[in-house]
Amino acid sequence: MSELKSWTQIPIGGYITEPQNSVKNKTGSWRTQRPVIDQDACTRCRICWLYCPEPAILELNKPYVTKSGRKYNLTFEINYDYCKGCGICANECPVKAIKMVPEVVQQ
Amino acid sequence: MGMASGQIKIGIRTIWDIPKEEYFGPGQLTCAGCGPSLAVRHILKAAGPDVIVVNATGCIEVTSTQYPYTAWGVPYIHVAFENAAAVASGIEAAIKALNRKGIANAKAKVIALAGDGGTYDIGMQALSGMLERGHGVLYVLYDNEAYMNTGIQRSGGTPRFAWTTTSPVGSRIRGKVQSKKDIMSIVIAHHIPYAATASIAYPIDLMNKVRKALDALNEGPAFLHVFAPCPPGWRIDDSKTVEIARLAVETGVFPLFEWDHGKFRLNPPSNMHVDKSKRKPLINYLKPQGRFAHLKEEEIKAMEAEVDGYWDYLTRLLKAFG
Amino acid sequence: MTQVIEKERERSVVVGKVGLTTNYAIAHAVKDVDVDVVAAYPITPQTTIIEKLAEYVANGELDAEFIPVESEHSALSAAVGASAAGARVFTATSAQGLELMHEILHIASGLRLPIVMAVPGRALSAPISIHGDYQDLMNVRDTGWVIYIASTAQEAYDTVIEAFRVAEDPRVLLPVIVSYDGFLMSHTTEPVEVYDTKAVREFTPRRHNTRPLLNPERPVTMGALATPDWYYEIKYQAINALRASRGVIDEVDSEFNRRFGRAYGAVEGFMLDDADYILVTYGGAATWNALEAAKEARGRGLRAGVLRIRLFRPFPSNDLVKRLADAKAVAVVDRAIAPGSPVEGPVFKDVYIALREAGVDKPIVSVIHGISQRTMYIRDFYELYYKLRDIASTGNVPRESLYMGLR
Ligand SMILES: Cc1ncc(C[n+]2csc(CCOP(=O)(O)OP(=O)(O)O)c2C)c(N)n1
Ligand code: SF4
Ligand code: SF4
Ligand code: SF4
Ligand SMILES: [Mg+2]
Numbered sequence: 001m002s003e004l005k006s007w008t009q010i011p012i013g014g015y016i017t018e019p020q021n022s023v024k025n026k027t028g029s030w031r032t033q034r035p036v037i038d039q040d041a042c043t044r045c046r047i048c049w050l051y052c053p054e055p056a057i058l059e060l061n062k063p064y065v066t067k068s069g070r071k072y073n074l075t076f077e078i079n080y081d082y083c084k085g086c087g088i089c090a091n092e093c094p095v096k097a098i099k100m101v102p103e104v105v106q107q
Numbered sequence: 108m109g110m111a112s113g114q115i116k117i118g119i120r121t122i123w124d125i126p127k128e129e130y131f132g133p134g135q136l137t138c139a140g141c142g143p144s145l146a147v148r149h150i151l152k153a154a155g156p157d158v159i160v161v162n163a164t165g166c167i168e169v170t171s172t173q174y175p176y177t178a179w180g181v182p183y184i185h186v187a188f189e190n191a192a193a194v195a196s197g198i199e200a201a202i203k204a205l206n207r208k209g210i211a212n213a214k215a216k217v218i219a220l221a222g223d224g225g226t227y228d229i230g231m232q233a234l235s236g237m238l239e240r241g242h243g244v245l246y247v248l249y250d251n252e253a254y255m256n257t258g259i260q261r262s263g264g265t266p267r268f269a270w271t272t273t274s275p276v277g278s279r280i281r282g283k284v285q286s287k288k289d290i291m292s293i294v295i296a297h298h299i300p301y302a303a304t305a306s307i308a309y310p311i312d313l314m315n316k317v318r319k320a321l322d323a324l325n326e327g328p329a330f331l332h333v334f335a336p337c338p339p340g341w342r343i344d345d346s347k348t349v350e351i352a353r354l355a356v357e358t359g360v361f362p363l364f365e366w367d368h369g370k371f372r373l374n375p376p377s378n379m380h381v382d383k384s385k386r387k388p389l390i391n392y393l394k395p396q397g398r399f400a401h402l403k404e405e406e407i408k409a410m411e412a413e414v415d416g417y418w419d420y421l422t423r424l425l426k427a428f429g
Numbered sequence: 430m431t432q433v434i435e436k437e438r439e440r441s442v443v444v445g446k447v448g449l450t451t452n453y454a455i456a457h458a459v460k461d462v463d464v465d466v467v468a469a470y471p472i473t474p475q476t477t478i479i480e481k482l483a484e485y486v487a488n489g490e491l492d493a494e495f496i497p498v499e500s501e502h503s504a505l506s507a508a509v510g511a512s513a514a515g516a517r518v519f520t521a522t523s524a525q526g527l528e529l530m531h532e533i534l535h536i537a538s539g540l541r542l543p544i545v546m547a548v549p550g551r552a553l554s555a556p557i558s559i560h561g562d563y564q565d566l567m568n569v570r571d572t573g574w575v576i577y578i579a580s581t582a583q584e585a586y587d588t589v590i591e592a593f594r595v596a597e598d599p600r601v602l603l604p605v606i607v608s609y610d611g612f613l614m615s616h617t618t619e620p621v622e623v624y625d626t627k628a629v630r631e632f633t634p635r636r637h638n639t640r641p642l643l644n645p646e647r648p649v650t651m652g653a654l655a656t657p658d659w660y661y662e663i664k665y666q667a668i669n670a671l672r673a674s675r676g677v678i679d680e681v682d683s684e685f686n687r688r689f690g691r692a693y694g695a696v697e698g699f700m701l702d703d704a705d706y707i708l709v710t711y712g713g714a715a716t717w718n719a720l721e722a723a724k725e726a727r728g729r730g731l732r733a734g735v736l737r738i739r740l741f742r743p744f745p746s747n748d749l750v751k752r753l754a755d756a757k758a759v760a761v762v763d764r765a766i767a768p769g770s771p772v773e774g775p776v777f778k779d780v781y782i783a784l785r786e787a788g789v790d791k792p793i794v795s796v797i798h799g800i801s802q803r804t805m806y807i808r809d810f811y812e813l814y815y816k817l818r819d820i821a822s823t824g825n826v827p828r829e830s831l832y833m834g835l836r
Pocket of ligand 4: 141144256
């Protein structure tokens with residue numbers, strides 16, 4: 001949470017001058033279930049990335065070799081800082097490589 | 108005026124052509140699975156950074172600008188609920204005047220963004236004024252078919268029979284009595300250069316339409332009607348937002364089409380749907396949605412007749428302007 | 430008192446004396462300051478301003494975008510958008526139009542946008558009336574705008590020029606209303622000295638960095654949602670800016686005087702030095718009806734004076750107190766009504782509070798007159814002076830507003 005500044009310390013008119021500073025809202029804490037990508041099943045089709053409303057799926061230039069020996073230059077990873085656990089990605093993945101698993105409550 | 112319009116570039120052919128840059132979010136406070144949030148993400152990807160967004164009061168506005176945080180990566184202004192088109196008109200006029208007088212050298216295009224409430228209902232007058240005056244503004248209606256920000260009240264864009272908190276399902280009246288307003292016909296009646304429907308389920312189509320629309324702004328206004336389901340408002344599972352949007356197109360409830368410089372065109376997959384047998388059964392769309400859970404056989408039939416009626420109208424448009 | 434400096438070099442900025450209605454004087458000033466965007470909608474008695482501006486734009490005398498909006502709500506909304514994009518913006522309205530704008534009035538000040546608007550005052554429906562009073566203006570006094578009330582066409586012309594300077598000053602950044610009598614001024618012709626356009630533009634230079642929206646490198650979010658944690662602070666900034674604008678208003682008025690040879694001050698007094706009985710009022714009634722009555726009363730030995738309120742927001746309490754402190758009795762003549770209030774004159778309430786706050790206790794009477802342009806006879810004002818004399822001698826101060834001119 002941001003510091004509560006006085007009226008003399010903030011820009012006039014309620015202007016927000018730092019674009020996309022909403023990254024400070026870690027909406028991942030809302031989640032009750034988390035998507036988990038099976039990197040071996042994933043065909044790198046980009047569909048989950050495209051349909052995530054947040055966006056909370058990272059497209060990384062990270063090479064990956066599947067168990068069956070297939071090489072990929074890209075890896076898709078969930079950004080759990082922002083993922084709200086909606087499950088759209090799992091629902092849209094054409095090869096069902098994403099599973100929604102319940103968030104475990106921290107003991 | 109037609110020169111520029113004849114040479115529209117289709118920028119995005121495959122999913123890999125979609126820009127990586129993000130100009131909206133993350134960290135906006137929309138519900139999980141929010142359709143409008145996804146729509147904004149797609150629209151800004153297509154538009155790029157040189158735009159000014161004018162947002163009407165509604166879900167997107169309240170969830171994306173909670174002080175001192177903003178989800179917007181482009182210049183943004185919210186003024187009120189009913190006036191996005193008027194504010195956008197003012198900005199467009201200012202840019203024209205300042206550029207002409209050598210005071211500024213701004214290239215930014217203006218995008219007005221409003222919900223169904225802010226467009227079909229309270230914002231209709233300002234929208235019509237903007238279209239009539241011919242401001243070079245892209246007006247995007249994100250349609251979640253009710254006033255969601257204030258807790259799911261019916262709007263002129265809510266479909267017939269749908270449950271909302273102001274069209275409840277009672278023993279005497281069962282859901283919304285009136286039909287959804289045909290906003291596209293109203294907009295097209297202003298004879299603007301470009302107007303189209305689009306859906307979050309068809310992002311490539313949507314993004315190309317955003318670009319076509321922005322290209323048309325030197326000739327006048329453009330309008331996009333973007334279908335964007337809302338899980339809490341429609342009583343659907345958070346994961347079904349895109350699926351339901353796709354079903355709306357596949358069942359013919361929300362056809363994809365363009366009004367492009369006086370020509371009417373159905374876009375895939377809706378271009379196959381003149382033939383009713385190519386449409387999926389309406390029930391596939393209605394069944395998963397809690398807002399339609401109360402529908403009886405005859406109400407579903409009535410709804411189907413409405414969809415057929417609209418297709419009949421579109422078919423005639425196609426004949427006249429195709 | 431309107432001061433006129435008769436310095437030869439400075440006075441050369443006057444290029445002519447022309448007969449103008451106050452509405453045309455306003456339009457002339459708007460052209461002289463070179464606005465970029467005009468967004469407006471017709472309503473009597475404002476319409477001739479925007480007709481004239483449309484004409485200026487159509488024949489190239491003013492290089493601006495004229496947005497013929499479909500309502501006043503959109504007029505001010507478009508003005509807000511244009512101003513946020515850094516354009517110099519003007520609009521004008523009256524009565525029903527001002528009411529329709531009401532929502533956006535608060536937003537324009539909250540977003541700190543230097544829009545200038547002319548408001549020839551008019552009565553509000555129902556019953557519908559196109560005639561003048563100040564009910565419309567009084568209904569918007571708490572919207573956070575700087576508000577001037579002019580009393581001559583010349584003053585209206587001068588005040589629009591001052592208004593742009595005040596509004597755009599980085600220490601202010603607030604919208605400004607320039608009001609005056611509907612019809613009695615808006616549609617009557619007076620001689621107006623108009624200035625050399627170059628001199629006016631030098632006086633109102635364009636400021637840079639006032640285009641928050643036009644900067645894609647540093648995208649700004651305007652009109653954010655403030656939670657209770659923040660709303661109060663952001664609003665208070667605007668409240669404070671309005672209060673603090675007084676310094677800038679005075680500074681601009683003095684500079685205007687040096688440049689153009691006129692200054693008006695926040696209040697204007699006529700024959701106040703030894704006045705026992707003072708009528709406080711605003712608009713044309715002050716410089717015409719009240720002043721004539723005061724002269725007549727003086728002719729008969731009554732020490733009568735007039736105090737005109739020119740700056741209405743921020744309210745010039747100290748100036749008022751100073752000028753009224755030695756009077757025996759005061760009447761505030763309002764051309765608007767605050768129905769159901771303890772006393773029903775809206776400006777009366779401000780004057781009363783200003784005096785009491787300063788510890789000045791004297792008979793003060795609220796008078797309502799000129800509603801929907803009910804004729805305010807000089808005789809009425811003259812009688813008021815005698816009424817004040819009686820009140821001062823008997824100590825019987827009416828506790829309710831006096832409705833003059835009512836059948
Ligand atoms: C003049 C006015 N009336 C009512 C409201 C309350 N209000 C705020 S948002 C809203 C509904 C917005 O609905 P819609 O445009 O469909 O956007 P959504 O919230 O669904 O995204 C309403 C009624 C308001 N802000 N201003
Ligand atoms: S669950 Fe929803 S929010 Fe999370 S990554 Fe998938 S689509 Fe994005
Ligand atoms: S949708 Fe499925 S297959 Fe495609 S990139 Fe995402 S996880 Fe991989
Ligand atoms: S209520 Fe609906 S539209 Fe509003 S934020 Fe939630 S999902 Fe999005
Ligand atoms: Mg809605």
